[in-house]
Amino acid sequence: MNKKTHIEFNLNNFLLAISFLFDKVESKVYQTKANHSKRVTYLCLKIGEKFNLDFEQMSDLCSYSLLHNNGLFQAYQTIKHNCEISEENIKGLPFLNAQKNILLYQQERYDGSGLYGLKEEEIPLFSQIIAFSSYLDRQFDLTNESKKNKDGIKKFIRTNETKLFSQDLCEIFCDELSTQVGFWLDVQDENTMLQYIYQTLHDFTAVITYEELLEITKNISLITSRNSKLLSSAERMLDFYSFEHKDKYTFLIAASLMDMGKLSIASESINKIPELNKDEYEQVKSYPYFTQKVLSNIMGFKEISIWAGRIQET
Secondary structure (H helix, E strand, C coil): CCCCCCEECCHHHHHHHHHHHHHHHHHHHHHCCHHHHHHHHHHHHHHHHHHCCCCCHHHHHHHHHHCCCCCCCCCCCHHHHHHHHHHHHHCCCCCCCCCCCCCCCCCCCCCCCCCCCHHHHHHHHHHHHHHHHHHHHHHHCCCCCCHHHHHHHHHHHHHHHCCCHHHHHHHHHHHHHHHHHHHHHHCCCHHHHHHHHHHCCCCCCCCEEHHHHHHHHHHHCCCCCCCCCCHHHHHHHHHHHHHHHHHHHHHHHHHCCCCCCHHHHHHHCCCCCHHHHHHHHHHCCCCCHHHHHHHHHCCCHHHHHHHHCCCCCC
16 A cells, blocks of 8 residues: 555544544434444444344444434434435445435334334335434433333333334344343443444455545535535645645645534534624634544544644644
């Protein structure tokens, strides 16, 4: 691999890192607990194993699960708008075998009473699995291992069998997963869930060009800034100063991701007019820290994370 032109990239490694920021948004909207995205993904993969999904399907299921509410920052007012934006934001991402409308249909109900009226097997399997997993973690505290809590969760699932969820999903959870002591202990610990995810998934790390990586990060940047003209202006500047190929694309990739930390801040503060109060100003000042924090956890992104975290330096 020529390190001046290529870089190793793993989509799920990338998404696991930035899922911390998705959780920040979702906790404000749905009051979910820390590590929500990882718990949803853990549960999705546990269910995926029971469906005997192959390596590529498991990898894609992981990606879709981590992205399940990526549109909340822009579209928190209605569930339907969130589903539409979440689906739109992921169209250019390098899934192994991309499927249409997985996130668009993530709020469908098995009996057809959901947003789009799909029922039973009309709903994509991945959408069903994500709907089940995300609904449970929003409505219940899966980290509470008390018998009363466990019984309440199972009762809810059984009551909604063939209504909200398929019989297969209900049986997998109630008859298999929920009977395992390790399941309830795993979902309490971020590192244990991460270990399971990485051990379960096949390694589909790919060697890609910096140009290809930029296209990926430009798609991710839609989550926070859909109308930015920064990249085109930055590229003209870099060409004017004759930046070397790797430095040019490292800078552009960092620029495309520099606003990711804004997901840690209430969108009202980001777009507030007139000026921010003192507390809001302090909050906005913190977002480059979160940008660098999450990007530094991505394989090969050390330099990118440093540049992206310097956005407020003068």
